[in-house]
Amino acid sequence: MAASETVEIAIVGAGVVGLATALRLVADGREVLLIDPNEPGSGASSGNAGTIAEYACMPVGxxxxxxxxxxxxxDPDSPLSLRWPALLQLAPWLVRFMRQSLPAATRANALALAGLLADALPAWEDMVGEAGLEDLLRRNGCLYLYRRESDFAAGAGGRAMRAGFGIHQEVLTPEEVAALEPGLPATAAHGVYFPDSINVTDPAMVMRRLLGAVSARGASVKQAEITGLQVEADGVQLSGPGVRIKAGTVVIAAGARSRALAAQAGDRIPLETERGYHLEFHTEAPLLNRPVCPVDLGFYLTPMAGRLRVAGTVELGGLVAPPNPRRL
Structure with a gap:
């Protein structure tokens, strides 16, 4: 049996949430241990659309x-897909999803998301200086592209909600879309531009810089899988293959794997897995000036360092489902 180690605060999961949390805690002088079975920041925190989307308060449902x-x-080519062998596992979540897609729930969820996102941009601006991220961030906004009038009309409720929450957005004509992004084909019916949005040119490098800043301030990193969590009178006992850790406080930031750990702490959190995919096209010069999302396709095209990344869509299939080549 592995010897038990002790720490003031253990963070299970070293993605962007875990790293950002650690950065705040070590800045306050706390003792922090980051725990992840993989290289910090190597999962979804590196393989995303690279957009700090403070405007994205509209829920999927x-x-x-x-x-x-x-x-x-x-439709196998729709923005939302389901791995049918996982249907039985997903059924309770899907029922809840449908209930949360009703009008009253949609507004309540949008309000909650807007509150969570309200501090996103200033928080990232704080981390720019702390982790040396300035050269990796671009402040060119983000463009939603509506290729069909019907899609633009269907989005009226979302635009009204965002306006009510004070989110800065500008409705563009086809000519204004073309002026903003001359590299796009002339197929836009309308555009919605979010000028305050920030995007990153290299998500993996952002993660490495955050890790460097956290480590430089004294946080420790342990490569291990945590499968057990037991709340005790004097703290929390974490366990896994070959590891035992006693922490005064535990932060669970393990993405889709958080549900099982939270349940052991007594919290029933209705998490389910959402897999995203991305492709990259190497480019000598940027093809776009900012992230562009064709809303009917459900993905983002984001210019990054030396490449264009196409990322997004939603696939529900559980943790054990292998990647689906068809989605690419």
Whole structure:
């Protein structure tokens, strides 16, 4: 049996949430141990669309998505797909998702998300200086591209909600879209521009810099898998293959794997897995000036250092489902 080690605060999961949390805690002089079975920041925190989307308060579940759900799930090329062998496992979550897509729940969820996102940009600006990220961030905003009038009309409720929450957005004509992004084909019916949004040119490098800043301030990193969590009178006992850690406080930031650990702490959190995919196209010069999202396709095209990354869509399939080449 492995010898037990002790620490003031253990953070399970060393993705962007775990690293950002650690950076704040070590800045306050706390003793921090980051625990992850993989290289810190190497998962979804590196393989994303690279957009700090403070405007993204509209939940995935809305009345419009609820109406289109059968078509979305049955069309293999839709932005939302389901791995059918996982249907039984996903059924309770899907029922909850449908309830949360009703009008009252949609508004409540959008309000909650807007509150969570309100501090996103200033928080990232603080981390720019702390972790030396300035050369990796671009402040060119983000563009939603509506290629069909019907999609633009369907998004009216979301635009009204964002406006009500004070989110800065600008509705663009096809000519204004072309002026903003001359590299796009002239197929836009409308655009919605979010000028305050920030994107990063290299998500993996952002993670490495955050890790460097955290480590330089005294945090420790341990490569291990945590499968057990037991709350005790004097702290929390963490365990896994070959590891035992006693922490005064534990932060669970393990993504989709957080549900099992949270349940052991007594919290029933209705998490389910959402897999995203991305492709990269190497470019000698940027093809776009900012992230662009064709809303009917459900992915982002984000210019990054030496490449264009196309990322997004939603695939529900559980933790054990292997990657699906068809989605690429």
């Amino acid at each position: 809305t009345p419009a998505v609820l109406r289109a759900l059968p078509k979305l799930l049955l």
